[in-house]
Amino acid sequence: MPRVPSRSFSVHIAGGQAIACLPRELGLQVWQAHVIKHPFGLRSLMTPSLARDERVWTTDGWHETSPPVITPELRREMAAAIVTLRDGEASCRVPRLTAERFRGEVPPDWEACYRCPDGLARACSQITEPVGDAYRDVIDATIAALDGDAGEVIGRGDLAPWLWPSRGADLRARAARLDGLAVMTFGWRRTREATLSIARVNRWDGIRTDFYFDQRGLVWRTTYRVPPRNYGHLVGFLLQYAELPPHPAALSDIAVVPRQWSNASGFRS
Amino acid sequence: MIVLADIATALGRIVEYGFDPFDASLGALAMITIGDALRLKIPIPRAVIEATAGLTEAQLSAIARSARELAIETRRPGGDDDLVEEAVVCRDRLVSFAAGLRRVALGRGLLVAEVDEYADLLAAIDALHAMLVASVSREAADRALGDRRSLLDRGGDWTLDLVPERVTDGEAYKTSPAMWTSLDGALPPDAIVDRYIAAGHAKAWVEGAAAADPAFRDRLEVLVATEREAAKREVGRRDPLWDWRNAVKAPWHGALSARPVAGPRAAGGAIPGVIGGSPARGSLEIAGPVQATTTLRLKIVDGDEPPHGALVTLYLAGVPLAKGEFDDFGIARLGILPSVELPGEGLPLLETSAYLELRFEVV
Numbered sequence: 294m295p296r297v298p299s300r301s302f303s304v305h306i307a308g309g310q311a312i313a314c315l316p317r318e319l320g321l322q323v324w325q326a327h328v329i330k331h332p333f334g335l336r337s338l339m340t341p342s343l344a345r346d347e348r349v350w351t352t353d354g355w356h357e358t359s360p361p362v363i364t365p366e367l368r369r370e371m372a373a374a375i376v377t378l379r380d381g382e383a384s385c386r387v388p389r390l391t392a393e394r395f396r397g398e399v400p401p402d403w404e405a406c407y408r409c410p411d412g413l414a415r416a417c418s419q420i421t422e423p424v425g426d427a428y429r430d431v432i433d434a435t436i437a438a439l440d441g442d443a444g445e446v447i448g449r450g451d452l453a454p455w456l457w458p459s460r461g462a463d464l465r466a467r468a469a470r471l472d473g474l475a476v477m478t479f480g481w482r483r484t485r486e487a488t489l490s491i492a493r494v495n496r497w498d499g500i501r502t503d504f505y506f507d508q509r510g511l512v513w514r515t516t517y518r519v520p521p522r523n524y525g526h527l528v529g530f531l532l533q534y535a536e537l538p539p540h541p542a543a544l545s546d547i548a549v550v551p552r553q554w555s556n557a558s559g560f561r562s
Numbered sequence: 563m564i565v566l567a568d569i570a571t572a573l574g575r576i577v578e579y580g581f582d583p584f585d586a587s588l589g590a591l592a593m594i595t596i597g598d599a600l601r602l603k604i605p606i607p608r609a610v611i612e613a614t615a616g617l618t619e620a621q622l623s624a625i626a627r628s629a630r631e632l633a634i635e636t637r638r639p640g641g642d643d644d645l646v647e648e649a650v651v652c653r654d655r656l657v658s659f660a661a662g663l664r665r666v667a668l669g670r671g672l673l674v675a676e677v678d679e680y681a682d683l684l685a686a687i688d689a690l691h692a693m694l695v696a697s698v699s700r701e702a703a704d705r706a707l708g709d710r711r712s713l714l715d716r717g718g719d720w721t722l723d724l725v726p727e728r729v730t731d732g733e734a735y736k737t738s739p740a741m742w743t744s745l746d747g748a749l750p751p752d753a754i755v756d757r758y759i760a761a762g763h764a765k766a767w768v769e770g771a772a773a774a775d776p777a778f779r780d781r782l783e784v785l786v787a788t789e790r791e792a793a794k795r796e797v798g799r800r801d802p803l804w805d806w807r808n809a810v811k812a813p814w815h816g817a818l819s820a821r822p823v824a825g826p827r828a829a830g831g832a833i834p835g836v837i838g839g840s841p842a843r844g845s846l847e848i849a850g851p852v853q854a855t856t857t858l859r860l861k862i863v864d865g866d867e868p869p870h871g872a873l874v875t876l877y878l879a880g881v882p883l884a885k886g887e888f889d890d891f892g893i894a895r896l897g898i899l900p901s902v903e904l905p906g907e908g909l910p911l912l913e914t915s916a917y918l919e920l921r922f923e924v925v
Contacts, residue, residue: 336642336645339640340637340642340645341638342634342636342638343633343636343686343689343690343693344631344634352637404641450565450571453568454571454572457572457575457576457579458579458588459578459579460578460580460582461582461583462579462583464585480708483705483706484643484705485701485702485705501644519648522587522635523587523628524587525585525586525587525588525590525591525628526587528588528591529591529655533651534708534709535708536563536708536709536711537563537564537709538563
């Protein structure tokens with residue numbers, strides 16, 4: 294069973310308190326669904342924009358992260374291997390898995406991993422293990438940057454004004470100062486069934502991770518990427534915080550950023 | 563919930579930045595911030611207007627282009643909650659962007675329609691809106707808006723065009739054209755009508771509504787005629803593909819209905835960005851919150867230019883709304899009559915794609 298993140302972390306908040314972030318044991322189908330949807334780029338292939346009907350698997354840009362979570366060559370080899378898998382009568386039902394470009398109607402059942410037979414899912418996860426590990430490493434690195442003393446508590450409203458450049462600033466240098474930034478905020482996520490408490494981490498490279506709160510602490514929900522197109526787009530992404538509850542609680546006033554980033558960027562100066 | 567103090571702080575940072583060096587994406591962010599403030603009824607400091615007054619027309623165009631890219635790069639969410647969030651947050655930011663750009667343009671003495679790229683931006687926003695109407699329920703959008711939901715509470719609720727969840731239950735809504743005809747007699751929202759005129763989308767729904775509702779039929783006729791006239795004038799603009807008269811054999815009235823368009827958008831107090839009517843057409847800009855003392859600028863963009871000093875009366879729902887007179891440039895500055903009770907009174911002009919027919923008479 295995949296454990297995400299791979300180990301326990303602890304995010305320090307104000308008043309000497311901390312919130313645990315515990316590994317979540319995921320079913321293979323659930324984990325593979327995330328791996329195939331995000332790093333493998335199925336979501337990119339299956340979601341047309343107004344600008345283009347033809348989609349490419351690289352839109353979410355998991356091949357551009359540092360280090361890359363996937364490469365085109367790796368994807369090509371793995372996808373070719375997955376489609377040959379058989380478990381009795383069953384084979385992979387994910388549409389267009391080997392395609393790198395796709396134009397046309399989106400099949401309604403493209404998130405087929407959730408209904409994959411156990412044996413097939415196990416074999417698939419063995420093939421995609423390097424990519425799955427790299428994807429989990431991103432999740433680990435995201436929370437590790439805020440773990441214990443590595444995290445620095447700031448006010449929820451502190452970051453936004455800092456992101457605006459000063460008059461005459463070198464915008465390229467300004468953008469470089471965002472490298473390493475990850476901002477965790479606390480709030481709500483509304484679903485059809487319930488309103489849930491969450492923590493959200495937005496990173497400088499467009500990677501977003503959401504955690505649910507349960508009785509024990511933070512539990513991973515998802516990690517996806519919205520590649521930043523320009524400085525303004527990145528600022529908008531970073532400030533898309535967890536929704537503030539109408540009745541503020543202790544956590545709703547704060548955010549957590551990496552101390553190392555805070556020191557290196559001049560955020561506190 | 564958006565923290566008002568955060569918006570006020572951001573407005574201050576726009577002043578400190580001063581658009582130096584200029585960056586279109588930061589310009590777009592500034593317009594969104596200004597628009598957020600307008601929607602939240604936070605006064606825009608004079609320093610902000612002064613900071614934006616230095617933007618050239620080319621820079622305003624670049625900013626509009628940057629916002630257009632946000633719209634057209636937005637992906638169709640399907641059933642992905644995270645993409646629903648990206649799409650509806652983007653849509654809502656564009657509401658603020660349009661309001662901010664309008665305010666900034668007016669501060670420079672421009673009508674927003676005079677900003678290059680603005681028409682393309684509006685078309686992109688409308689297309690994004692239509693995409694959301696066709697793929698996201700009202701409740702799903704409401705859930706996904708996060709902190710920006712509080713902006714809707716202050717007016718300009720574009721999510722009213724989205725179909726309630728009970729209707730969108732099941733995949734049939736997204737895939738079956740027949741579903742369009744069973745929406746309990748609901749009138750098609752503006753975005754759907756726009757897509758119908760441009761490309762014949764939702765034909766059964768729009769034409770069915772035109773056959774059943776004389777007021778909607780009148781409005782559709784005006785919109786088709788207006789688009790056809792625009793297509794004649796503008797190189798590269800397509801003639802509308804669809805004309806309900808070709809499909810629906812029913813009597814119609816050529817005169818513009820002077821009453822507000824039926825439907826939730828009008829009831830919600832949206833205020834028009836464009837006046838459709840005859841004998842002339844005009845564009846209307848409203849700077850800031852609409853109050854009894856608000857000055858409207860009415861510019862004739864089609865038809866005979868009225869002579870300097872010609873008096874104009876603007877009607878809403880058959881009731882005189884504002885009076886003024888034209889200057890040498892075909893622009894009338896209209897003061898809203900103190901006795902008028904506006905729908906959405908006190909709200910800023912938010913929704914540029916909203917059509918709410920007004921009749922104006924040049925005396």
